[in-house]
Amino acid sequence: MQRHVSFSFSAPYYTLNNVTPATKYIWVVCHGYAQLAEFFVQKFDFLDPSKHFVIAPQGLSRLYLDQTYGRVGASWMTKEDRETELANQRAYFDAVFDPIFEDIDFDHYKLILFGFSQGVSAVARLAAHKKWPFHKMVLWAGGFPKELTPADFEFASPKAEVIGCIGRQDIYYSEQLLAQEKVRLKELFGKNTRSLVFEGKHEVNREELMRLASKF
Numbered sequence: 001m002q003r004h005v006s007f008s009f010s011a012p013y014y015t016l017n018n019v020t021p022a023t024k025y026i027w028v029v030c031h032g033y034a035q036l037a038e039f040f041v042q043k044f045d046f047l048d049p050s051k052h053f054v055i056a057p058q059g060l061s062r063l064y065l066d067q068t069y070g071r072v073g074a075s076w077m078t079k080e081d082r083e084t085e086l087a088n089q090r091a092y093f094d095a096v097f098d099p100i101f102e103d104i105d106f107d108h109y110k111l112i113l114f115g116f117s118q119g120v121s122a123v124a125r126l127a128a129h130k131k132w133p134f135h136k137m138v139l140w141a142g143g144f145p146k147e148l149t150p151a152d153f154e155f156a157s158p159k160a161e162v163i164g165c166i167g168r169q170d171i172y173y174s175e176q177l178l179a180q181e182k183v184r185l186k187e188l189f190g191k192n193t194r195s196l197v198f199e200g201k202h203e204v205n206r207e208e209l210m211r212l213a214s215k216f
Helices: 037-044 082-101 118-130 175-189 206-213
Strands: 013-016 025-030 052-057 061-064 072-075 110-116 136-140 161-167 193-198
Touching (some): 037 206, 110 118, 161 206, 175 193, 193 206
Parallel strands (some): 110 136
Antiparallel strands (some): 061 072
Protein backbone atom coordinates (compact mmCIF):
# COMPACT_ATOMS: atom_id res chain seq x y z
CA MET A 1 0.00 0.00 0.00
CA GLN A 2 1.36 3.38 -0.97
CA ARG A 3 1.58 5.96 1.82
CA HIS A 4 2.84 9.53 1.86
CA VAL A 5 4.73 11.57 4.41
CA SER A 6 5.38 15.32 4.48
CA PHE A 7 8.75 16.70 5.52
CA SER A 8 10.93 19.76 5.10
CA PHE A 9 12.80 19.82 1.77
CA SER A 10 15.50 22.18 0.50
CA ALA A 11 15.90 22.89 -3.22
CA PRO A 12 17.84 25.50 -5.23
CA TYR A 13 16.88 28.18 -7.69
CA TYR A 14 19.06 30.66 -9.56
CA THR A 15 18.90 34.32 -10.54
CA LEU A 16 20.64 36.57 -13.00
CA ASN A 17 21.08 40.28 -12.22
CA ASN A 18 19.05 42.16 -9.59
CA VAL A 19 15.87 44.16 -9.32
CA THR A 20 16.72 47.88 -9.31
CA PRO A 21 14.77 51.07 -10.04
CA ALA A 22 15.93 50.70 -13.66
CA THR A 23 14.58 47.15 -14.08
CA LYS A 24 11.89 46.86 -16.74
CA TYR A 25 11.57 43.12 -17.36
CA ILE A 26 11.30 40.15 -15.04
CA TRP A 27 11.88 36.75 -16.61
CA VAL A 28 10.86 33.38 -15.15
CA VAL A 29 12.63 30.65 -17.11
CA CYS A 30 12.10 26.88 -16.78
CA HIS A 31 14.75 24.50 -18.08
CA GLY A 32 14.23 21.35 -20.13
CA TYR A 33 14.57 17.70 -19.18
CA ALA A 34 18.02 16.70 -17.84
CA GLN A 35 19.22 20.31 -17.65
CA LEU A 36 20.20 22.32 -14.58
CA ALA A 37 18.89 25.80 -13.81
CA GLU A 38 22.41 26.92 -12.88
CA PHE A 39 23.46 26.63 -16.52
CA PHE A 40 20.10 27.29 -18.16
CA VAL A 41 19.88 30.76 -16.65
CA GLN A 42 23.15 31.65 -18.38
CA LYS A 43 21.38 31.38 -21.75
CA PHE A 44 19.88 34.76 -20.90
CA ASP A 45 23.17 36.51 -20.05
CA PHE A 46 22.90 38.60 -23.22
CA LEU A 47 20.06 40.62 -21.65
CA ASP A 48 20.91 44.10 -20.43
CA PRO A 49 21.55 43.56 -16.68
CA SER A 50 20.27 47.02 -15.85
CA LYS A 51 16.84 46.25 -17.33
CA HIS A 52 16.32 42.49 -16.95
CA PHE A 53 16.04 40.30 -13.85
CA VAL A 54 15.94 36.53 -14.49
CA ILE A 55 14.73 33.80 -12.12
CA ALA A 56 15.34 30.13 -12.92
CA PRO A 57 13.64 27.51 -10.72
CA GLN A 58 14.81 23.92 -11.01
CA GLY A 59 13.01 20.59 -11.27
CA LEU A 60 12.97 18.74 -7.97
CA SER A 61 14.29 15.43 -9.30
CA ARG A 62 17.95 14.95 -10.28
CA LEU A 63 19.46 12.24 -12.45
CA TYR A 64 22.86 11.14 -13.76
CA LEU A 65 23.24 11.73 -17.49
CA ASP A 66 25.85 9.05 -18.24
CA GLN A 67 27.26 5.83 -16.90
CA THR A 68 30.31 7.57 -15.46
CA TYR A 69 28.06 9.38 -12.98
CA GLY A 70 29.80 12.62 -13.83
CA ARG A 71 27.13 14.82 -15.38
CA VAL A 72 23.92 15.60 -13.54
CA GLY A 73 20.59 16.96 -14.79
CA ALA A 74 17.16 17.63 -13.36
CA SER A 75 13.59 16.70 -14.26
CA TRP A 76 10.38 18.50 -13.41
CA MET A 77 8.30 15.37 -12.90
CA THR A 78 7.27 11.98 -14.25
CA LYS A 79 3.93 10.23 -14.54
CA GLU A 80 4.68 8.22 -11.37
CA ASP A 81 2.59 9.48 -8.42
CA ARG A 82 1.64 12.41 -10.62
CA GLU A 83 -0.65 14.33 -8.28
CA THR A 84 1.92 14.28 -5.49
CA GLU A 85 4.59 15.47 -7.92
CA LEU A 86 2.36 18.36 -9.02
CA ALA A 87 1.56 19.32 -5.42
CA ASN A 88 5.27 19.33 -4.55
CA GLN A 89 5.96 21.45 -7.60
CA ARG A 90 3.34 24.01 -6.58
CA ALA A 91 4.72 24.14 -3.03
CA TYR A 92 8.21 24.71 -4.40
CA PHE A 93 6.99 27.50 -6.70
CA ASP A 94 5.27 29.18 -3.75
CA ALA A 95 8.44 28.97 -1.67
CA VAL A 96 10.57 30.44 -4.46
CA PHE A 97 8.37 33.18 -5.81
CA ASP A 98 6.19 34.43 -2.96
CA PRO A 99 9.11 36.13 -1.15
CA ILE A 100 10.53 37.54 -4.40
CA PHE A 101 7.23 38.90 -5.70
CA GLU A 102 5.85 40.04 -2.35
CA ASP A 103 6.72 43.67 -3.04
CA ILE A 104 6.64 43.55 -6.85
CA ASP A 105 4.14 45.89 -8.49
CA PHE A 106 3.51 44.37 -11.90
CA ASP A 107 2.30 47.71 -13.20
CA HIS A 108 5.96 48.72 -13.28
CA TYR A 109 7.43 45.58 -14.86
CA LYS A 110 6.83 43.36 -17.85
CA LEU A 111 6.76 39.71 -16.82
CA ILE A 112 8.05 37.18 -19.35
CA LEU A 113 7.46 33.46 -18.76
CA PHE A 114 9.76 31.13 -20.70
CA GLY A 115 9.78 27.35 -20.85
CA PHE A 116 11.93 24.99 -22.88
CA SER A 117 10.99 21.37 -23.66
CA GLN A 118 9.73 19.80 -20.39
CA GLY A 119 9.91 23.30 -18.93
CA VAL A 120 7.00 24.34 -21.16
CA SER A 121 4.62 22.29 -19.02
CA ALA A 122 6.30 23.57 -15.86
CA VAL A 123 5.99 27.24 -16.76
CA ALA A 124 2.40 26.82 -18.01
CA ARG A 125 1.38 25.17 -14.74
CA LEU A 126 3.24 27.87 -12.84
CA ALA A 127 1.30 30.56 -14.71
CA ALA A 128 -2.03 28.87 -14.04
CA HIS A 129 -1.15 28.43 -10.37
CA LYS A 130 0.21 31.90 -9.56
CA LYS A 131 -1.98 33.87 -12.01
CA TRP A 132 0.54 36.63 -12.53
CA PRO A 133 -0.28 39.30 -15.17
CA PHE A 134 2.34 38.18 -17.68
CA HIS A 135 3.37 40.18 -20.73
CA LYS A 136 4.70 37.28 -22.83
CA MET A 137 4.68 33.50 -22.46
CA VAL A 138 7.25 31.75 -24.63
CA LEU A 139 6.73 28.00 -25.13
CA TRP A 140 9.92 26.71 -26.74
CA ALA A 141 9.89 23.15 -28.13
CA GLY A 142 7.38 21.65 -25.72
CA GLY A 143 3.74 20.73 -25.26
CA PHE A 144 1.11 22.54 -23.21
CA PRO A 145 -0.33 20.54 -20.27
CA LYS A 146 -3.52 18.79 -21.29
CA GLU A 147 -5.29 19.36 -17.99
CA LEU A 148 -5.24 23.16 -18.25
CA THR A 149 -8.37 24.88 -19.58
CA PRO A 150 -9.41 28.41 -20.62
CA ALA A 151 -10.74 28.93 -17.10
CA ASP A 152 -7.19 28.57 -15.76
CA PHE A 153 -6.14 31.63 -17.77
CA GLU A 154 -9.09 33.95 -17.40
CA PHE A 155 -6.76 36.20 -15.42
CA ALA A 156 -4.52 36.84 -18.45
CA SER A 157 -4.62 40.27 -20.03
CA PRO A 158 -6.17 40.49 -23.51
CA LYS A 159 -2.82 42.01 -24.53
CA ALA A 160 -0.74 39.11 -23.21
CA GLU A 161 0.97 37.23 -26.03
CA VAL A 162 1.76 33.50 -26.18
CA ILE A 163 4.52 32.42 -28.55
CA GLY A 164 5.25 28.85 -29.63
CA CYS A 165 8.78 28.20 -30.95
CA ILE A 166 10.26 25.17 -32.71
CA GLY A 167 13.37 24.28 -34.71
CA ARG A 168 12.87 22.62 -38.10
CA GLN A 169 15.36 19.88 -37.17
CA ASP A 170 13.86 19.16 -33.75
CA ILE A 171 13.60 15.37 -33.45
CA TYR A 172 11.25 15.50 -30.45
CA TYR A 173 8.74 18.17 -31.39
CA SER A 174 7.64 18.63 -35.00
CA GLU A 175 6.08 21.50 -36.90
CA GLN A 176 2.94 19.36 -37.18
CA LEU A 177 2.71 19.16 -33.41
CA LEU A 178 3.32 22.90 -33.22
CA ALA A 179 0.36 23.41 -35.58
CA GLN A 180 -1.82 21.31 -33.26
CA GLU A 181 -0.58 23.24 -30.25
CA LYS A 182 -1.31 26.51 -32.03
CA VAL A 183 -4.97 25.52 -32.38
CA ARG A 184 -5.16 24.68 -28.70
CA LEU A 185 -3.39 27.85 -27.63
CA LYS A 186 -5.93 29.90 -29.56
CA GLU A 187 -8.67 28.09 -27.65
CA LEU A 188 -6.93 28.97 -24.38
CA PHE A 189 -5.71 32.49 -25.10
CA GLY A 190 -7.62 33.79 -28.08
CA LYS A 191 -5.99 35.60 -30.98
CA ASN A 192 -2.83 36.78 -29.23
CA THR A 193 -0.78 33.73 -30.15
CA ARG A 194 1.87 33.21 -32.78
CA SER A 195 4.52 30.72 -33.77
CA LEU A 196 8.20 30.99 -34.58
CA VAL A 197 9.90 28.31 -36.68
CA PHE A 198 13.67 28.54 -37.06
CA GLU A 199 16.51 26.49 -38.53
CA GLY A 200 17.73 24.50 -35.56
CA LYS A 201 17.48 21.41 -33.38
CA HIS A 202 15.88 20.69 -30.01
CA GLU A 203 17.65 23.57 -28.33
CA VAL A 204 17.32 27.15 -27.25
CA ASN A 205 18.95 28.71 -30.27
CA ARG A 206 20.80 31.75 -28.93
CA GLU A 207 20.49 33.86 -32.05
CA GLU A 208 16.75 33.23 -32.32
CA LEU A 209 16.30 33.92 -28.61
CA MET A 210 18.19 37.19 -28.90
CA ARG A 211 16.11 38.17 -31.93
CA LEU A 212 12.88 37.32 -30.14
CA ALA A 213 13.82 39.12 -26.93
CA SER A 214 14.81 42.26 -28.81
CA LYS A 215 11.14 42.69 -29.80
CA PHE A 216 9.76 42.53 -26.27
